Amino acid sequence: MRKLLPELVEIMEKKVPYASALADYYRGLTIKKDKQGVYVNEIPSITGVVLGAFNGEFFHETATTHCTPHNLRQNVAELLDTITVKDTNISIDPGEGGYKEFYTKTLQSPMQVELSEKIEILKEIENKLIKLDSRVINAWVAYKEQIKDQIFVNRNKNFTQTIIRVNVILSLFMSDGNKVVNNMEILGKTKGVEILKEIDENLLEKIKKETIEMLKAEKIKPGFYNVITCPDVTGIIAHETFGHGVEMDLYLKDGALAKDYIGSKLAPEYVNIVDDPTLEGEYGCYFFDDEGELAKPTYIIENGIFKRGISDLYSSIYLSHLPRSANGRRESIARKPYARMSNTFFVPGKHTVEEIIESTDYGIYMDNGYFGMEDPKGWGMQINSRIGREIKGGKFTGKVFSPITMTGFVPDILKEISHVGNIFLTIPGTCAKRYKEDVLVAIGGAHLKTKARLG
Amino acid sequence: MNIDLKKKLASTPGIYAWQYKIKNEHSYQLYLTKEQIEYIRKVQTEQIEIVIYKKLDDGKLGEAIFYLTPVEEFQIDEKLEKALYIAGLAAQKPFKLAKSINYKTIPLLDEELIKEPEKVIQDFRERIIKAVKKEKEVELSSSECYISRETTYFVNSRGCSGEIIKSMISWDFVLLSGDNLESESWYEGSCCHHSQLDIEGKIAEYAHYARDNVKTKLPRTSKTAIVINAKTLLPLFEPLIAHSSGKFIYDNISIFKKGKPIFRGDKLRGEELNMAFNPLIPYGLRSSPFDSDGVALDRIEIIKNGKLENIWSTKRYADYLEIPPTGRMSNIEISHGTKNLQELLKAEDCPIYHIVMFSFLNPDLASGDFATEIRFGYEIHPSGKRIPIKGGSITGNIFEMLANAYFSREIEMEGNYFGPGAVKFNSVSISGS
Numbered sequence: 001m002r003k004l005l006p007e008l009v010e011i012m013e014k015k016v017p018y019a020s021a022l023a024d025y026y027r028g029l030t031i032k033k034d035k036q037g038v039y040v041n042e043i044p045s046i047t048g049v050v051l052g053a054f055n056g057e058f059f060h061e062t063a064t065t066h067c068t069p070h071n072l073r074q075n076v077a078e079l080l081d082t083i084t085v086k087d088t089n090i091s092i093d094p095g096e097g098g099y100k101e102f103y104t105k106t107l108q109s110p111m112q113v114e115l116s117e118k119i120e121i122l123k124e125i126e127n128k129l130i131k132l133d134s135r136v137i138n139a140w141v142a143y144k145e146q147i148k149d150q151i152f153v154n155r156n157k158n159f160t161q162t163i164i165r166v167n168v169i170l171s172l173f174m175s176d177g178n179k180v181v182n183n184m185e186i187l188g189k190t191k192g193v194e195i196l197k198e199i200d201e202n203l204l205e206k207i208k209k210e211t212i213e214m215l216k217a218e219k220i221k222p223g224f225y226n227v228i229t230c231p232d233v234t235g236i237i238a239h240e241t242f243g244h245g246v247e248m249d250l251y252l253k254d255g256a257l258a259k260d261y262i263g264s265k266l267a268p269e270y271v272n273i274v275d276d277p278t279l280e281g282e283y284g285c286y287f288f289d290d291e292g293e294l295a296k297p298t299y300i301i302e303n304g305i306f307k308r309g310i311s312d313l314y315s316s317i318y319l320s321h322l323p324r325s326a327n328g329r330r331e332s333i334a335r336k337p338y339a340r341m342s343n344t345f346f347v348p349g350k351h352t353v354e355e356i357i358e359s360t361d362y363g364i365y366m367d368n369g370y371f372g373m374e375d376p377k378g379w380g381m382q383i384n385s386r387i388g389r390e391i392k393g394g395k396f397t398g399k400v401f402s403p404i405t406m407t408g409f410v411p412d413i414l415k416e417i418s419h420v421g422n423i424f425l426t427i428p429g430t431c432a433k434r435y436k437e438d439v440l441v442a443i444g445g446a447h448l449k450t451k452a453r454l455g
Numbered sequence: 456m457n458i459d460l461k462k463k464l465a466s467t468p469g470i471y472a473w474q475y476k477i478k479n480e481h482s483y484q485l486y487l488t489k490e491q492i493e494y495i496r497k498v499q500t501e502q503i504e505i506v507i508y509k510k511l512d513d514g515k516l517g518e519a520i521f522y523l524t525p526v527e528e529f530q531i532d533e534k535l536e537k538a539l540y541i542a543g544l545a546a547q548k549p550f551k552l553a554k555s556i557n558y559k560t561i562p563l564l565d566e567e568l569i570k571e572p573e574k575v576i577q578d579f580r581e582r583i584i585k586a587v588k589k590e591k592e593v594e595l596s597s598s599e600c601y602i603s604r605e606t607t608y609f610v611n612s613r614g615c616s617g618e619i620i621k622s623m624i625s626w627d628f629v630l631l632s633g634d635n636l637e638s639e640s641w642y643e644g645s646c647c648h649h650s651q652l653d654i655e656g657k658i659a660e661y662a663h664y665a666r667d668n669v670k671t672k673l674p675r676t677s678k679t680a681i682v683i684n685a686k687t688l689l690p691l692f693e694p695l696i697a698h699s700s701g702k703f704i705y706d707n708i709s710i711f712k713k714g715k716p717i718f719r720g721d722k723l724r725g726e727e728l729n730m731a732f733n734p735l736i737p738y739g740l741r742s743s744p745f746d747s748d749g750v751a752l753d754r755i756e757i758i759k760n761g762k763l764e765n766i767w768s769t770k771r772y773a774d775y776l777e778i779p780p781t782g783r784m785s786n787i788e789i790s791h792g793t794k795n796l797q798e799l800l801k802a803e804d805c806p807i808y809h810i811v812m813f814s815f816l817n818p819d820l821a822s823g824d825f826a827t828e829i830r831f832g833y834e835i836h837p838s839g840k841r842i843p844i845k846g847g848s849i850t851g852n853i854f855e856m857l858a859n860a861y862f863s864r865e866i867e868m869e870g871n872y873f874g875p876g877a878v879k880f881n882s883v884s885i886s887g888s
Binding site (some may be wrong): 064173211255333378408 | 484486488489491494496497498499500501505520521525529545547548596627631636637638641643676677704707708753818821822824825827828848849850885886887
């Protein structure tokens with residue numbers, strides 16, 4: 001394929017000003033242990049080749065899972081037949097080239113660990129989850145290993161990458177006879193099976209404690225509160241506001257309010273937000289994006305000032321005055337690339353979590369974040385957490401609310417950030433663009449203290 | 456596919472039972488940035504899902520699921536060997552595969568749509584641009600349209616086989632309004648027949664929302680009634696669907712009991728919910744003669760007069776519970792109520808809220824709890840005055856809310872939802888100004 005794809009790109013560029021090819025080979029396993037037994041499934045994926053041609057104004061692509069040389073050559077011929085080249089001054093820089101190969105570093109590659117060994121670990125975890133408390137009515141644990149091989153070729157580049165991702169989900173159901181609650185813990189990294197070692201007694205105890213708290217939780221009285229966010233909730237804020245909010249494909253569509261704020265001070269100087277696909281080991285890591293751009297960090301907010309957004313190739317062509325980042329990602333070869341996040345996070349600050357809590361007369365500590373939704377146009381946000389802990393006089397009262405939703409106007413919430421914690425944690429996630437186009441990411445950061453509307 | 460997979464699976468030693476699905480999809484895609492084309496794409500995919508079962512010594516059943524793409528056909532022997540090894544480790548409670556039956560015939564393929572998909576895509580672009588131009592103070596931000604033809608062939612070792620050929624249109628658009636294009640509204644939808652593609656109607660409806668979205672305020676913090684539109688409603692029913700499933704019942708997670716009320720509370724103050732699955736609707740988004748395990752599908756009432764009437768179940772959980780299999784979920788039918796939309800939208804003592812769109816409504820399947828931001832709606836006063844709203848959030852529990860709910864008399868079809876155009880829930884908590 002590394003020989004065939006350059007040949008196809010060369011054929012295409014005899015007609016069009018720019019062409020590229022991407023081969024995707026995606027494989028892996030999910031293992032789930034629940035009450036009925038063990039399930040082992042291969043991951044369903046679309047493996048194939050996408051061939052792209054720029055006609056001077058927009059892109060034509062053809063994608064197929066039928067990847068024989070004959071079929072791919074035929075697809076190129078058919079694609080070129082449909083293209084009328086436009087006489088424009090737009091050119092695409094193919095970038096610095098070369099023949100490069102990249103691999104995820106692992107301590108224990110999924111291929112090196114026997115399936116039976118992984119199943120035994122999961123059985124043990126599920127057994128422990130079931131026995132955590134008499135109120136447990138069900139539990140399951142799921143492990144997923146994903147190996148993605150990609151080849152990207154344009155007239156200068158011939159890159160390959162192998163990305164290994166592993167994640168584990170622990171799910172616990174409890175009932176008090178009237179209400180049923182479900183709590184989950186998700187671990188995920190761009191690394192190997194060693195992640196299973198992170199599931200220890202402390203983690204199981206944490207899940208148990210939180211699930212019991214959810215059973216007893218009350219509904220919060222809607223209103224404005226001092227809010228302290230734990231690192232995963234902080235990560236969701238970063239992702240929904242300065243991730244989705246600064247995807248530059250939306251700038252072209254007048255679909256993001258952030259476009260009007262480039263260069264503006266939006267937060268205190270101790271607030272920094274970064275999107276970084278090179279952050280080793282994190283779930284959203286890659287070495288080059290799906291359009292062949294070598295991965296590099298994007299400093300979105302530096303010292304409180306909104307500096308730049310994240311781009312795909314198309315938006316960088318039409319917003320050539322703004323720097324291109326390595327964020328052109330696609331769900332699979334069946335979809336086009338968009339400007340998408342990788343690992344997006346608030347950079348840690350100087351405060352300990354104890355200092356932040358002690359500084360709070362009355363407030364809510366948002367814990368166990370699990371969901372968020374962007375609103376790039378209105379620059380609003382919805383951040384959901386399973387748990388909200390009441391703080392009075394600088395101490396937890398033991399009272400818990402569930403679930404909690406934080407909403408508000410992004411600049412208002414940022415401007416109110418008074419503390420940034422010094423602990424850095426991330427969680428894995430699946431990110432959609434509005435309602436579709438799933439890609440794997442990590443989110444995270446440190447504890448934050450701000451003011452926001454909760455409900 | 457060059458290999459005879461049926462023969463291969465039937466003749467491989469150690470395989471006790473098997474099923475496979477071959478799925479082919481041809482898709483044509485158009486992406487617009489404003490009115491300009493950003494991408495035109497043609498996609499052809501083929502994937503084979505194979506499930507094999509192995510009898511294990513302790514009476515359990517071993518299962519392995521794997522996939523083949525056209526480039527992997529030559530690996531079939533290697534993949535089967537690996538699958539048998541996996542099945543030896545993946546021990547499950549036994550169940551039987553679906554048995555052979557004649558499936559019903561349902562019209563699912565719109566020949567006109569897939570005859571010339573490139574032309575349909577071009578027509579889509581022209582229609583959407585024209586429809587937006589007809590609207591005042593509104594611009595197109597972006598739009599996407601996919602036309603696809605999906606073929607699924609299913610066969611299992613009990614002689615069960617069938618084929619579904621289905622056409623599909625998936626589309627969306629975002630509209631902008633305001634002096635500085637500061638407001639937006641967006642729509643996404645899917646359908647199976649070109650006659651269901653109501654571009655002009657949806658553009659007119661969402662242009663109205665985009666214009667009103669320019670002048671929104673926050674809702675008031677209150678406990679009051681909300682009326683939710685059909686398009687936004689479906690996720691709220693997901694906890695009900697989960698709790699009436701064989702899986703939730705077998706797993707001891709369900710709070711539902713057959714013949715008992717599905718709402719939480721001392722008594723029903725509103726109208727009773729009636730919910731059915733109907734896979735037989737011609738060109739319905741989730742219509743199908745059989746499910747992904749080959750179980751023949753038919754209309755089934757799930758909730759009748761506010762009580763659990765039937766448990767829906769896959770073949771696996773039906774066998775575990777020793778009940779007839781209904782197959783997987785299909786289109787959802789909700790019965791209409793007695794009041795029309797205008798009556799539901801009438802505020803009596805205090806303002807009520809008409810919710811057009813949430814940011815994301817994602818209720819917890821187990822508890823039924825949800826908390827979501829209001830993306831757009833209206834505050835309706837007893838005087839009849841309607842004020843556009845945005846922001847703030849709604850918190851509630853669907854099982855509690857169904858104790859005091861009213862369903863509109865008007866029926867709407869939106870994706871796989873066929874039911875009241877709106878539902879009113881009394882006494883819901885709103886966080887706002």
